[in-house]
Amino acid sequence: MEINKYSKTITQDQTQPAAQAMFYGIGLTDADLAKAQVGVVSMGYDGNTCNMHLNDLAKLVKEGVWENDMVGLTFHTIGVSDGMSNGTPGMRYSLVSRDIIADSIETVCGAQYYDALIAIPGCDKNMPGSIMAMGRLNRPAIMVYGGTIAPGHYKGQDLNIVSAFEALGQKIAGKLDEADFKGIVMNSCPGAGACGGMYTANTMSSAIEALGMSLPYSSSNPALSEAKKAECLLAGKAIRHLMEMDIKPSDIMTRKAFENAVTMIMVLGGSTNAVLHMIAIAKSVDVVFTQDDFQLISDRVPVLADLKPSGKYLMEDLHNIGGVPAVMKYLLQQGFLHGDCMTVTGKTIAENLAAIPDLDFETQKIILPLSHPIKSTGHLQILYGNLAEKGSVAKISGKEGELFEGPARVFDGEFELINGINTGKIKAGDVVVITHVGPRGAPGMPEMLKPTSAIIGAGLGKSVALITDGRFSGGTHGFVVGHVTPEAFDGGLIGLVEDNDIIEINVATKSMTLKVSAEEIAKRRANWVQPALKATKGILFKYAKYVKDASEGCVTDE
Numbered sequence: 001m002e003i004n005k006y007s008k009t010i011t012q013d014q015t016q017p018a019a020q021a022m023f024y025g026i027g028l029t030d031a032d033l034a035k036a037q038v039g040v041v042s043m044g045y046d047g048n049t050c051n052m053h054l055n056d057l058a059k060l061v062k063e064g065v066w067e068n069d070m071v072g073l074t075f076h077t078i079g080v081s082d083g084m085s086n087g088t089p090g091m092r093y094s095l096v097s098r099d100i101i102a103d104s105i106e107t108v109c110g111a112q113y114y115d116a117l118i119a120i121p122g123c124d125k126n127m128p129g130s131i132m133a134m135g136r137l138n139r140p141a142i143m144v145y146g147g148t149i150a151p152g153h154y155k156g157q158d159l160n161i162v163s164a165f166e167a168l169g170q171k172i173a174g175k176l177d178e179a180d181f182k183g184i185v186m187n188s189c190p191g192a193g194a195c196g197g198m199y200t201a202n203t204m205s206s207a208i209e210a211l212g213m214s215l216p217y218s219s220s221n222p223a224l225s226e227a228k229k230a231e232c233l234l235a236g237k238a239i240r241h242l243m244e245m246d247i248k249p250s251d252i253m254t255r256k257a258f259e260n261a262v263t264m265i266m267v268l269g270g271s272t273n274a275v276l277h278m279i280a281i282a283k284s285v286d287v288v289f290t291q292d293d294f295q296l297i298s299d300r301v302p303v304l305a306d307l308k309p310s311g312k313y314l315m316e317d318l319h320n321i322g323g324v325p326a327v328m329k330y331l332l333q334q335g336f337l338h339g340d341c342m343t344v345t346g347k348t349i350a351e352n353l354a355a356i357p358d359l360d361f362e363t364q365k366i367i368l369p370l371s372h373p374i375k376s377t378g379h380l381q382i383l384y385g386n387l388a389e390k391g392s393v394a395k396i397s398g399k400e401g402e403l404f405e406g407p408a409r410v411f412d413g414e415f416e417l418i419n420g421i422n423t424g425k426i427k428a429g430d431v432v433v434i435t436h437v438g439p440r441g442a443p444g445m446p447e448m449l450k451p452t453s454a455i456i457g458a459g460l461g462k463s464v465a466l467i468t469d470g471r472f473s474g475g476t477h478g479f480v481v482g483h484v485t486p487e488a489f490d491g492g493l494i495g496l497v498e499d500n501d502i503i504e505i506n507v508a509t510k511s512m513t514l515k516v517s518a519e520e521i522a523k524r525r526a527n528w529v530q531p532a533l534k535a536t537k538g539i540l541f542k543y544a545k546y547v548k549d550a551s552e553g554c555v556t557d558e
Helices: 007-012 017-025 054-067 089-112 126-137 161-172 178-187 200-211 226-245 255-268 273-284 291-300 315-320 323-333 349-353 414-422 449-457 518-527 538-546
Strands: 037-042 071-076 116-120 141-143 152-154 157-159 380-383 391-395 403-412 431-435 465-468 479-485 502-506 511-514
Touching (some): 007 017, 037 054, 037 089, 054 116, 054 226, 089 126, 089 273, 089 538, 116 226, 126 273, 141 226, 152 178, 157 161, 161 178, 161 414, 161 449, 200 273, 200 323, 255 291, 255 323, 273 291, 273 380, 291 380, 315 323, 323 349, 403 414, 449 465, 465 502
Parallel strands (some): 037 071, 465 479
Antiparallel strands (some): 391 479, 403 502
């Protein structure tokens, strides 16, 4: 079967001698020019533990492609570190990078006529960016996740990236001295790999494996393991099989496949960011999937995983008991997954899982049985109400309760909030409101990990709620509601909240209400003037002009 559907056009067209000359120039032979070309895209760069090893993995992927009688050609796209940029103005670029990644991969593969694509992402936005590009291109494609980091250790305590942020809050509150603060920070990230808990990176890698777009165990194979190296080599054989069978991303990423992915997100207690990303990925293959679909799945799917940030364990622990495939097999047996969905193995979910060992609920306590769930329904809740007319996303682990009412403490951006913690402005019972950090208002919809971690570190995590038109890190826990839409910049009511206004967050009724009279709200609206964009040039300016709101996945190509 002819598998070089795209590249043969340019290599065999006699009117394209320049292209042929350039292929000879990079060392290809006449025999090579008859082969399929596979783009191998790495998001590797030195400046981030999540991504520092990806270029080495890309070499193994390329080797596997060549071993299977195809031409592997490596290229690169960007990545930014969420961990490093959190709590700084640089965090505005994080979500923006997702769409830059998608655009750049689409651009290279479209221009170079690559027949297939293998992507090697690491940090949070790398993964949805890669899959969005695959959907747009709709050529055989596989994602090889860079893998998770090993836990750090300090004074007998297991550490991860969130440990460093929460240590800051403890230090501010006078509960941690400088030496132990420094010890935690120095030992939180012991080497290569993405953040170790069920934060956004591992949430997305697990969801994408359940979606069918990566090989079994990809989401849990540790970054520096022999298993990850073997997976990289195997990707070449797998991508050839996909081309021979003509299986494209649109054949894999169906409506039922997205239901499988979101079911996995709920079971594992995954990040709120998944809502944005899965909506955007679905749009890339013209599947209608909304935040309300998340709610429908959340209503019937329990949380079973005792994973950080709200639980005890890390991704490496999950890997050691069978990884995502073991969880998927249990869910399939219990009727929670669609087993007939196609995957990048060329087999269905059910076929992939047939020989996977069952979870042992006697010897492990990381994944609990359906009879004893951590939470009987999903932790991600879509709330509406006058404060979120187009919706918002709450992360309710079950430990916070389902009702919170209190006076508002309003902060224009996260830096004001940090000052508010330092000066004691925030008290138990408050509803903290962070405004003007949405997709257009920031611009870029930064994560509020530093504020939430500082609140928890200061001992207020169980006694305050927080709402924002920005995002939360996958490492966030507590009574938090993000993605509030419309955002303050666009006239959303969240931007009209004033100190001491009473706010009610009611998970049972899926509502978030500003308890201010209609007359007072109308008066405030009449006096509201839209602020000027905070960016006047460059990518942040372009993003603010084109980005859709959070309920639409913050896509930039509609």
